[in-house]
Amino acid sequence: MENEFDVMILGAGVVGLSIGKELAEAGLAVGILEKNSKYGLETSSRNSEVIHSGIHYPVGTLKARLCVEGNRLLYQMCRKHNILHRKTGKITVASSGDELPELEKLYRKGVSNGVEEMKMLDVPEVRKEMPYIDCTGALFTGTSGILNVHMLMDFLYQGFKSAGGLTGFSEKVVGVEEKKGGYAVAVEGVSLQEYSAGVLVNCTGLFADRISGLLGIKCSLYWAKGDYFSVEQKFPLEKLVYPLPGKDFLGIHLTPKMGGGLRAGPDMEYVTKQEPPYPDEKKMSPYKVEEAKKKFFCREIRRYLPSLREDFLVPEMYGIRPKLQGPDEDFRDFVIKEEKPGFINLVGIESPGLTGCLAIGKYVKDMVKNMV
Numbered sequence: 038m039e040n041e042f043d044v045m046i047l048g049a050g051v052v053g054l055s056i057g058k059e060l061a062e063a064g065l066a067v068g069i070l071e072k073n074s075k076y077g078l079e080t081s082s083r084n085s086e087v088i089h090s091g092i093h094y095p096v097g098t099l100k101a102r103l104c105v106e107g108n109r110l111l112y113q114m115c116r117k118h119n120i121l122h123r124k125t126g127k128i129t130v131a132s133s134g135d136e137l138p139e140l141e142k143l144y145r146k147g148v149s150n151g152v153e154e155m156k157m158l159d160v161p162e163v164r165k166e167m168p169y170i171d172c173t174g175a176l177f178t179g180t181s182g183i184l185n186v187h188m189l190m191d192f193l194y195q196g197f198k199s200a201g202g203l204t205g206f207s208e209k210v211v212g213v214e215e216k217k218g219g220y221a222v223a224v225e226g227v228s229l230q231e232y233s234a235g236v237l238v239n240c241t242g243l244f245a246d247r248i249s250g251l252l253g254i255k256c257s258l259y260w261a262k263g264d265y266f267s268v269e270q271k272f273p274l275e276k277l278v279y280p281l282p283g284k285d286f287l288g289i290h291l292t293p294k295m296g297g298g299l300r301a302g303p304d305m306e307y308v309t310k311q312e313p314p315y316p317d318e319k320k321m322s323p324y325k326v327e328e329a330k331k332k333f334f335c336r337e338i339r340r341y342l343p344s345l346r347e348d349f350l351v352p353e354m355y356g357i358r359p360k361l362q363g364p365d366e367d368f369r370d371f372v373i374k375e376e377k378p379g380f381i382n383l384v385g386i387e388s389p390g391l392t393g394c395l396a397i398g399k400y401v402k403d404m405v406k407n408m409v
Contacts (some may be wrong), residue, residue: 042068042203043409045222045234047210047248049076051186052386053240054193055398060405061200068232069202070224072209077190080242081391083356085265085292085300086186088112089392090127090178092147092155093282099371100389101150103400107393108180111189114395120188125293126154127181127277128163130172132340137174139281144176154179169272171343181277185295186391205232213237213251219379236408238381238401243310243359245384254376256384259360260310261286263303264326266334270349272342274299280341287388289337300353301334307364308357326352361385373400379408 044060046053049071061067073079088111094101115122131140140157147155158175198204205224212223219235239248246258268291280288286305294300335347361369361384372384381404383397390397 040230040232042066042232042234044068044236044238044405045070045220045232046238046240047222048240048242048245049073049194049204049206050079050081050240050242051077051190051193051394052081052242052383052390052397053238054190054197055394056238056240056401057202058193058197058200059398059402061197061202063402063406065405065409067197067202068234069197069204070208070210070222070232071204071206074207076194076204076206077187080356080358080387081190082186083354084186084388084391085290085303086183086295087277087292087392088122088124088180088182088184089389090147090155090180091150091152091389091392092129092143092176092178093287094146094150094389095368095370096146096149099373100393103371103393103396104389105151107389107396110395110399111184111392112180112182114192115184115189118192120184120192121295122182122184123293123295124180124182125276126177126179127279128158128167128170128175128177129279129281130163130170130175130341131281132172134173136281140174140176143281147176147178152178152180167274167276167278169274169344170278170341172341183277183292183295210241210248210251213248215252215377236379236381236405238383238405240383240386242386243357245359245382245386249376249382249384252377252380254382256372257361257363258310258384259363260308261358261360261387262306262308262355263358264306264330264355265300265302265353266326266331266350267353268299268301268345268349269351270346272299278341280337289334291338291342301338301350302353303356304330304333305358326355328352358387359385360387373397375404375408381405
């Protein structure tokens with residue numbers, strides 16, 4: 038890997054890859070540094086693989102805008118390049134009459150955010166298509182879906198490489214220093230190396246606060262773990278099924294898998310942050326799917342799928358999200374801004390980061406245009 042770049046991106050998750058592809062295709066000399074042995078081994082590959090519509094986020098926020106735009110861009114890319122995906126649609130259900138006003142609020146928020154293909158459903162309409170579901174009403178969002186995130190990252194990485202982008206894997210950033218005309222980045226890999234770039238983009242996900250700290254920028258980042266269970270019981274559910282969202286997360290929902298069957302989750306549990314690499318669940322007991330959570334998962338899902346049996350829930354995987362808000366704190370938007378001249382910081386890129394990844398790539402490219 039060469040040592041001088043127009044732009045250096047730290048982190049090769051789905052967002053870093055999207056930004057890298059956009060910038061490399063714009064003709065810039067772009068490098069990506071990744072501490073792991075391959076791209077996308079952390080949050081990007083441990084999630085629901087859901088394409089969100091944009092109904093959940095406050096009007097005017099980056100999460101809302103980038104989600105709605107990213108939804109459109111993802112479907113276009115997946116169709117054009119044969120990336121495995123399915124436009125399943127989603128129903129968000131009210132489990133009691135008291136929840137119906139909240140469902141209406143969610144609908145109005147979606148309208149304000151520019152979400153298309155929405156409609157309110159009454160009980161007979163839900164039961165006609167999904168007789169297993171129990172509710173007092175539902176909101177249908179037709180632009181929700183699922184995709185194979187690994188195929189998406191493979192495509193983005195190959196596009197980045199084809200456009201001349203270079204990647205350094207197993208290279209952990211240990212130092213960042215401002216210098217005339219840009220930044221010097223020291224990495225610890227096979228040997229200690231240093232790279233230079235006019236523009237530096239921090240896309241390090243769970244460790245974005247640590248990288249920010251190397252430049253004296255303080256930010257509080259929390260880790261929120263989510264467990265997933267496979268549903269081995271057979272249900273003819275082809276749409277995503279969500280409860281009304283809580284304050285901190287979207288609730289235990291059901292997602293159809295590409296290969297068939299259903300996935301339940303995630304829940305959300307704040308956990309202690311660890312140093313890289315990604316926690317090894319064989320060595321760290323907090324970082325594994327806790328089978329004892331089956332009772333909680335089953336109770337939550339039975340609110341809208343009463344025939345679910347607890348013994349058909351099988352531990353599958355977990356993921357960890359970087360959150361800007363701590364327990365019981367209010368909503369925090371994505372941070373995507375130029376913190377110092379030539380330093381673009383992306384912090385708290387959790388859901389809908391996957392849905393918005395292509396839109397984020399274009400957003401950051403427009404920022405970089407004004408710097409180089």
